[in-house]
Amino acid sequence: MGVPTLACHCAVCESTDPRDKRTRPSILLAHAGHNILIDTAPDFRFQAMRAHLDRLDAVIYTHGHADHILGLDDIRPYNLKQKGVVPLYAAPETFDILRRQFAYVFDNKPTESTIPGVSVHEIDGPFTLFGIEFTPIPAHHGPQSVLGFRFGKAAYLTDFSRVPESSKELLRDLDDFILDALRYVPHPMHSTVDQSLALVEELKPRRAWFTHICHDLGHTVTNERLPAHVRLAYDGLQFEVAL
Numbered sequence: 039m040g041v042p043t044l045a046c047h048c049a050v051c052e053s054t055d056p057r058d059k060r061t062r063p064s065i066l067l068a069h070a071g072h073n074i075l076i077d078t079a080p081d082f083r084f085q086a087m088r089a090h091l092d093r094l095d096a097v098i099y100t101h102g103h104a105d106h107i108l109g110l111d112d113i114r115p116y117n118l119k120q121k122g123v124v125p126l127y128a129a130p131e132t133f134d135i136l137r138r139q140f141a142y143v144f145d146n147k148p149t150e151s152t153i154p155g156v157s158v159h160e161i162d163g164p165f166t167l168f169g170i171e172f173t174p175i176p177a178h179h180g181p182q183s184v185l186g187f188r189f190g191k192a193a194y195l196t197d198f199s200r201v202p203e204s205s206k207e208l209l210r211d212l213d214d215f216i217l218d219a220l221r222y223v224p225h226p227m228h229s230t231v232d233q234s235l236a237l238v239e240e241l242k243p244r245r246a247w248f249t250h251i252c253h254d255l256g257h258t259v260t261n262e263r264l265p266a267h268v269r270l271a272y273d274g275l276q277f278e279v280a281l
């Protein structure tokens with residue numbers, strides 16, 4: 039829902055720490071002049087302005103929930119500036135949702151409006167984009183499925199409740215592991231702080247970054263309770279990744 043959460047006046051929603059201001063989840067990978075976005079959150083336009091994003095070369099989707107897709111319409115300026123479509127990469131079930139939620143993007147009907155220009159690339163295994171190899175990491179998101187992605191020595195795995203053993207094998211020897219940790223209280227669709235700490239302990243990345251954090255977790259107080267190599271991520275966080 040983002041933090042501050044609308045109509046909430048809890049300590050985290052009213053915090054003045056900029057790291058307690060959380061837009062919806064997304065990451066950007068910049069490599070050799072190309073920008074690859076993972077998920078188009080409802081806050082995509084604001085996030086792109088904040089990151090001074092002048093090019094968008096591809097979008098990869100984790101899954102089709104509203105907080106990960108609703109910014110798709112805002113890719114239009116990149117279509118116009120780059121005079122071309124933006125390739126979308128997603129699992130077939132995620133494209134089913136995108137086609138339903140954004141029928142006007144995919145139905146090829148004549149229109150006087152500017153609509154997002156996209157090309158469809160269904161993910162069915164590892165794929166390479168602009169020299170970066172992406173390994174999909176399938177996981178459970180309650181009764182649904184989600185894809186995490188490994189790129190070099192880093193991986194991004196948001197919105198999961200359980201990681202199958204076969205996927206854990208793809209998450210060994212990481213420098214940076216960015217993973218869902220919604221809150222302390224159990225949730226049927228999301229990993230909690232304690233569950234994510236257990237996964238970090240098992241997979242032993244050099245650093246772990248918790249994301250998809252709700253307003254239960256204040257930045258400073260939560261970090262004080264975490265091991266030194268595990269930190270809450272925050273909006274605008276940047277780091278380099280070895281490919």
Ligand SMILES: [Zn+2]
Nearest residue numbers: 046048051253
């Ligand atoms: Zn709140």
Ligand SMILES: [Zn+2]
Nearest residue numbers: 101103179197
């Ligand atoms: Zn989700």
Ligand SMILES: [Zn+2]
Nearest residue numbers: 103105106197
């Ligand atoms: Zn989500």
